[in-house]
Amino acid sequence: MGYMWICIKAMLEYLNVEVVVPPPSSKKTLLLGVKHAPEFACMPLKLNLGNFMEAAELGADTIVMAGGCGPCRFGYYAQVEHAILRDLDYQYQLVVLEPPQKHIGELLSKIKHITGRQSWRRVINGIRFGYHKAEAVDKLERMAHYCRPRETKAGTTDRALQNALKEIIAVAAPEGLPVALNRAVDIMKAVPLEKNRPVLRIGLVGEIYTLLEPFANQDIERKLGSMGVEVDRSIYLSEWVNEHLFLGLVKNTRNSKLAKQKAVKYLRHFVGGHGLETVGSTVLYAEQGYDGVIQMLPFTCMPEIVAQSILPRISSELGIPVMTLIVDEMSGEAGLVTRLEAFVDLLARRKQTREVLA
Amino acid sequence: MYGYLGIDVGSVSTNLVLTGEDGTIEQSIYLRTQGKPIEMVQQGLKQMQAALPGKVKVIGVGTTGSGRHLAGVITGADIIKNEITTHAIAASNVVPGVQTILEIGGQDSKIIILRNGVVADFAMNTVCAAGTGSFLDQQASRLNIKIEEFGSLAMQSSVPVRIAGRCAVFAESDMIHKQQMGYNVPDILAGLCEALVRNYLNNVGKGKEILQPVVFQGGVAANAGMKAAFERALGHPVHVPPYFDVMGALGAAMLAREATNRKTTGFRGFDVADRDFKAGGFACDGCPNVCEVVEILESGQVIARWGDRCGRWSNALDRNQKIS
Missing domain, CATH: 3.30.420.40 (ATPase, nucleotide binding domain)
Incomplete structure (x- = not known):
């Protein structure tokens, strides 16, 4: 899922666990997944399944997967995928990292299971290391969001981001991280920018996997960036990890509490997944003066469908244009580009007329 | 006389519109695309040239529709716009x-x-x-x-x-x-x-x-x-509206007028209709995405590429045309 592998890999390798990183999600991954997954499951399941099959080819024997307990089907995905893999004669051990029901200890014992005979102190340090890497990656991604619409030469931001991430990936021990992060930040700062260029700002909300995995969202951040749009995501990896796996142990970070408060006016009930956050973040983006909001969801995603039906009301009450994009393995790129282009045109013309009036 | 050309290459029909400087339609052509967008654009240009009275100088070209990039490359369009924007522009001018x-x-x-x-x-x-x-x-x-x-x-x-x-x-x-x-x-x-x-x-x-x-x-x-x-x-x-079937092309022509304001057009002339364009393609083997890259060739020379996710091929051309 996006760059999540960077932090998980760091954590496990620090704990002397050998890690197999499957190749980035690609058409091949999706084909494998589509072939063996139930048709009406959403795209994340299909991609994950493909990832695991590709990892098995590289010699992986244990799956570490996130779980969940809520109305979203994702909670069962680890088990379903495990069962499918077993039917296909893959010998995998399954470890599900789930939001602990009561105490963070539940999570720790699962990690302990993977890591074996290592001191608790080292395990905790490992987890912290992974988390800090996630924070570093998020920081770089945010910088890329800022740079992309303002870069003077197309493509420089993308290259800089890849180089900056390499710095983070290469760090093997917690002590080296701050230095590497500084180097990475310098790489990003070196991107030549035209600071005064007028840009549009769009908030991306929706289902977490679709938001974080560039293959699933067809590189929407890059596409929008090249159209002169600065994007912000409602979900970043480190925030999600902190909130769901550490139960908010790390304080003073942006979290979804505010978004959930904002959602109360429109939706008073937990609907699973990130439905509530989608509604709340849309309100937040409107209040922060963003030009528009794009909601992304995989086809058949229930929590987001609930949110989708509420968004038109927010849109008309707060005067912020909202567009919903649904993705699955059938999505064509041309259609997506047309819609994005038209949406960006709409926002640009709207902004122009407003500025004339003001 | 000066005019603006709008071309809408859709899945079913390919439409061309020539407007005068004031945006009124001088000539419109409606063709069936029949799965051959390049040929249809060329044929449309030929028909357009034949239908025009004597001296008309095209001072701006806009393309739209799902085949807009293709048509844009062939004609040297000044603006390539999605069909939602062009339809809206045309309709709000006509009605x-x-x-x-x-x-x-x-x-x-x-x-x-x-x-x-x-x-x-x-x-x-x-x-x-x-x-x-x-x-x-x-x-x-x-x-x-x-x-x-x-x-x-x-x-x-x-x-x-x-x-x-x-x-x-x-x-x-x-x-x-x-x-x-x-x-x-x-x-x-x-x-x-x-x-x-x-x-x-x-x-x-x-x-x-x-x-x-x-x-x-x-x-x-x-x-x-x-x-x-x-x-x-x-x-x-x-x-x-009277030109309901060519509204996209009309909008593209109107946008071309905006885009060529104080600029000269990139229009390559009606004779592109007689040049030899070919669309080729290959599967890139750079990564497991196996993108199907499309190449547009003019007399054997690559003039445009697209379809790759990473930009390896589309950025490789020296012509600094932005595709998307």
């Missing part, structure tokens, strides 16, 4: 004060909401292509009716048959069922129109505030049966 545009083309249908002359909201059909021109085409040919006669036949109906219109496949089964039950053809056609309108309003138009004046355009607007069905469903008149 001042328009607040709602219903557009049904060959493969897609969209609704555009304008307020104060600016696009405020739009929607396109998402995961289903039922209820677009292609389906009507197909049903007309199944019943052995010319698509041009579809509308007038549907208008003869007195009691439209109710047809399940959510899915094109089920709609067809239901039509066959009704036909075997002995309902007459006009009633079935009128029923189909109503079913498509229901489907359109429920899927594309859901949650949108449809205010007057309403403009209905795109190829399907030629079908009087569809217009009547919309008017019945909405309860107020629906306006079909």
